[in-house]
Amino acid sequence: MLFDSHAHYNDERFEDDMDEILSSMPENNVGLILNSCSEIAEIPDILKICAKYPFVYASVGVHPHETDGLTERDMDTLKEYAKHSKVKAIGEIGLDYFYDFSARDAQKKWFARQVDLAKELKMPVVIHDRDAHKDCMDILREHNVKEVGGVFHCYAGSVEMAKEILDWGMYIAFGGSLTFKKSVKPKEVAAYVPLDRIVIETDSPYLTPEPHRGKRNSSLYIHYVAEKLAEIKGISVDEVENATFENAKRLFGI
Numbered sequence: 212m213l214f215d216s217h218a219h220y221n222d223e224r225f226e227d228d229m230d231e232i233l234s235s236m237p238e239n240n241v242g243l244i245l246n247s248c249s250e251i252a253e254i255p256d257i258l259k260i261c262a263k264y265p266f267v268y269a270s271v272g273v274h275p276h277e278t279d280g281l282t283e284r285d286m287d288t289l290k291e292y293a294k295h296s297k298v299k300a301i302g303e304i305g306l307d308y309f310y311d312f313s314a315r316d317a318q319k320k321w322f323a324r325q326v327d328l329a330k331e332l333k334m335p336v337v338i339h340d341r342d343a344h345k346d347c348m349d350i351l352r353e354h355n356v357k358e359v360g361g362v363f364h365c366y367a368g369s370v371e372m373a374k375e376i377l378d379w380g381m382y383i384a385f386g387g388s389l390t391f392k393k394s395v396k397p398k399e400v401a402a403y404v405p406l407d408r409i410v411i412e413t414d415s416p417y418l419t420p421e422p423h424r425g426k427r428n429s430s431l432y433i434h435y436v437a438e439k440l441a442e443i444k445g446i447s448v449d450e451v452e453n454a455t456f457e458n459a460k461r462l463f464g465i
């Protein structure tokens with residue numbers, strides 16, 4: 212069975228057919244899904260999805276895009292939501308210097324604050340790092356992320372950077388970009404990282420793998436990522452499925 216470790220079913224692009232899609236997961240070999248979170252306002256919707264589908268779990272956190280204007284009161288709210296039994300991680304949190312939708316000072320401040328919150332709650336973190344590798348690693352190092360561990364979602368860093376992440380006991384997630392013909396670096400990293408530290412994801416509705424690139428993504432396409440990883444590692448798809456399923460369960464404590 213497959214574990215999609217990062218998806219966004221509360222996204223408006225699933226408004227019309229989310230139930231149809233999620234109901235079809237068990238018969239399509241998708242056993243577990245972690246629904247990620249970008250802002251506090253969407254958490255009630257995410258928890259409704261979790262309540263309806265026993266195989267959907269959640270993380271809660273504020274994406275770097277949404278960090279402008281955050282307050283300590285928001286952290287209190289997040290902390291309350293994090294106590295829900297289906298919430299298994301804090302995220303996605305991190306830095307995004309590609310879009311810079313929030314000021315970098317705000318991004319850094321609230322990223323660090325949410326790492327501290329995760330440590331207080333003893334929960335793993337889900338990291339979003341886009342074009343911000345150095346600052347992201349500095350904050351994780353300074354705030355001692357290894358106390359709780361977590362996962363780098365849609366990993367886009369180097370092998371060198373992956374070594375330090377693995378030293379911290381964290382996992383590395385690969386998604387649709389692994390299947391893109393022109394993406395060379397993720398394939399190198401996937402070849403390097405030991406199988407017991409890899410999880411797979413779709414980031415639905417984004418980052419649709421080949422051969423469906425350009426369409427809306429869903430967890431029904433996660434097998435393309437597993438197949439590509441099996442090819443890179445020179446092992447069977449079954450081995451990839453079993454390992455990544457168990458890894459994600461261990462990562463999120465499910």
Ligand code: NI
Binds near residue numbers: 217219
């Ligand atoms: Ni995401």
